[in-house]
Amino acid sequence: MSTMQRVLAADTAGKAGLKVHEYASYALAGATPVAVVSSKGSVLQKTADFVFSLAIPVHSHICMNAVVTDYFPKVARGPARLGVLGMSVVTYLGIMKVNLSGPGLTETVRGLWRKPEKAAAAAK
Template identity: 80%
Template sequence: MQRILAADTAGGHAFHKAHEFASYGLAGATPVAIVASKGGIMQKAADFVFSFAIPIHSHICMNACVTDYLPYAARGPARVGVLGMSVITYLGIMKVNLSGPGLTETVRGLWRKPAKN
């Protein structure tokens, strides 16, 4: 559990590789999500790449921020909070992907004009 809580420093090689692969996943899935057709298999694949890559990438990066900017005594509780937010982020993205329109369509909806009644 300590390795997960301190993913930036105590995680070792495995967490560095996970961060690297999450970065590659985000870099690859973003253009796919932009050009994919609505509801298509490519869009769904990008959504599921996002569901894993976003929480992993942000968890490790936020732990680096905790290490860099918080005093030693505050790091433990902050790391628990980061882990909680990472789990909530994963669950939220999966809920949107499995029972909603998907993460890509949700984000695209921010730029769509509302339908006229």
């Protein structure tokens, strides 16, 4: 099985694929509390953001391939797996864009619970 075949069929690629999924799960479980308690712009927050940038696409790529295996007919699995790979790459690139040219993934998510500055200023 070639490397590309292993990536496309990540859920059935053997023990290595399962280990990668396991490590991505550990990375997400470890980075989440670090992101929650870290201060804005800190090294811990930036580290968590970059862990997320790899772990989220890898974890979701393998899980979505399992969905393809379970629910798609064999004839449609190839195109569906290519679509999953494309979305995994787009997810990685999107998170990296937020991390490198924006506030970072952690601050972006935290912003969902903040009042907009104009509304907070008008309320005073």
